[in-house]
Amino acid sequence: MKHQLMVLVCALALTACADHGARDRLGVQDATLLHSGFGVTQDEAAGAVNSQWISTYAPVVSSGTALALLQTRLDRLPGDKNGYFQAKAQCWINAAQQARQADDHWGFVEEAIGQAAMITMSLENGAPLSAVNPALRTVSTVRPDLWKIVNTIKSDPAVAQCPQALPPLACAEVELMQSGHDAWRRSFSNAEKRLPEVQDNLRQSAETALQCKQAVQTPTSAPAPARGPASASAANSPRTIALKTDSLFRFNGGDAAAILPAGKRQLNDVAMRLKKIPAMCELKVTGYADRLGDKFYNIGLSMQRAYTIERYLRARGVSLPMTAQGRGSENPLVDCQQTKRDVLMRCLAPNRRVEIELVAVAP
Template sequence: MKEQKEDDMKKSPNKKPSLYPSRTGWSLILIAAAGLSLVSAVAVAQSTNNPVLTPQQDRITDRAIHRDYGIYRETQQRIKTLNDGGRRVADYHLSKAQCWLDVSFHEYSRNDRGGFPQAALEESQRILTALEQKQDAGWETPLVNDAEKLRPDLWARYDALKQHSGFQCATQQTACAEVELVHAGNEIRDAGWRHAKPYVQIAEDLTGRAEQAAEACARPAPPAPIKLTLSADALFRFDKSTQGDLLIKGREELDEMADKLRNGYAHVKSLTVIGHTDRLGNNDYNQKLSESRASTVKAYLQQRGVQIPIKAEGRGLTEQIVACEGVTPRKALIDCLQPNRRVEVLVHEDR
């Protein structure tokens, strides 16, 4: 009988998407499919902060059922309001509130005569209240309605997922897998393994997807680029920037660098050449000078056979290494500021 009811509900023409990844939005589908007067139902549901369902023995009139549907609809609206306010659909706690709501309505619609629909609804409402009050909703998943704790191996995997560096990409699947395992624990206690098995399978599937998502999300960050620094005074004549202004020592340094880039860096994927100047002169002039020097170095390396993609940029006087405050006369100041006049080559490796 349960299975037939579930099949009938899945045929509803009014299906809407759910936040829950493994169902089709029981809370919204069934309320819409029933053709209820939701305005009055929601009004009743709003009379208390966390209203409770009609006791099962009194759930024998349309009015009582309409009222309960209103409670589900109002709880769904609270989830939507939190999502509209900026909390992600995939947020662990919001996902768990949605999953508790879905399993509650799923069992309510199958005429579950135990306490699970109410217990699952209360857990959804508890999480939502905490989120609305900007409090910690907690990370434990209670065995509501005295559900059996099935599959310790899966619970251990959930604990591992929460410590995984890629957990932020697996929050929704993890939350819903935990809820489904409690759902299964309730079913096995009330109706036996045959009724619990489908929900254990859902939990297993969600767990596998969560682990795959976490692994994909936790790929190591690319290594920090290798920085090669060349003195601009060794590369160019003072205050100059073209290839004709390159000094003999500067050409030798660039030739040596080109040889290393062609033969010594097996995993290089790109280069960034950055020109810098000292603080003497105005900003615009120094910016153009730094850009010109970076472009000259880029062109020189390419002419020497470096085929790696190269980006050239200038940062002018924005990144000074030494300040040389109070240094005089001018020649002494120019000498002191020499470390600021430089060209950096960032070697980006792909490992």
């Protein structure tokens, strides 16, 4: 009898017992999703339908017809079919189709249609659009670390100048919102299952943008410089400056505002040294992280730090060709097996670094 009651309680709860681990891994912060079982609120604060929602989405009488019409209008749009907003509208249509086929009657289908329609109509009318993701009634925030990576990629100028990097970024945002909808309806396992595709799209966007940036910065037709003693020396003995990020950036920070005063002094000194390097050399700035935490968050953080240092050096007069990349926890300098986290963190410090490699330009 006790076992049957436990099964009944789990069945009546708004989240399954086995889902708690998935919920915790999703990093859910919405207080309404951190409670389950009897007494869970279903008021407006918890996402209950209000009159404003009804008036907004009441026109969506037949979701199938609305989606077919939207797809036709989107396909007829002139211009680049792979632009950020066109890709995002298409991904919202796809998300609505998936939810509709899954018999999801919680309102996400209508909200996804609404997002696709808003983008499509703005593109048709030439109206300005915002890349900010909206707050939707049926979507909770999951994996804040992945959203941080999204914002890091979106804020990098290289992404805006690389059309191929935009579609996977736009779809990653929609997929992360769809994962947030799964979490909102307390299907935490389903929410977690969407994340590998989100991560793959983010990685694809970041890697594509990096390739675009390197292609722009790498001269293809410039005449080769004369091979003098300085260039021969650099070619024979590449030098690497390794900077510990613990002394460069505040914890978990990677933008210019996160550079510590001691870090600025280090980078100023590096800039002074690099400005004396012959022009036949180039720099490769590579960010690394330790193995702790989420793999894709570490890749994003290491990439952001490398880009930040590249821009910092350029702003201080370093004119050598530069490329920047993030490698996450690859190429560790030390292997630590301590069990206490604070001791382990100290041991892994050498792996948290940015390397500035000086190499000769091929003749």
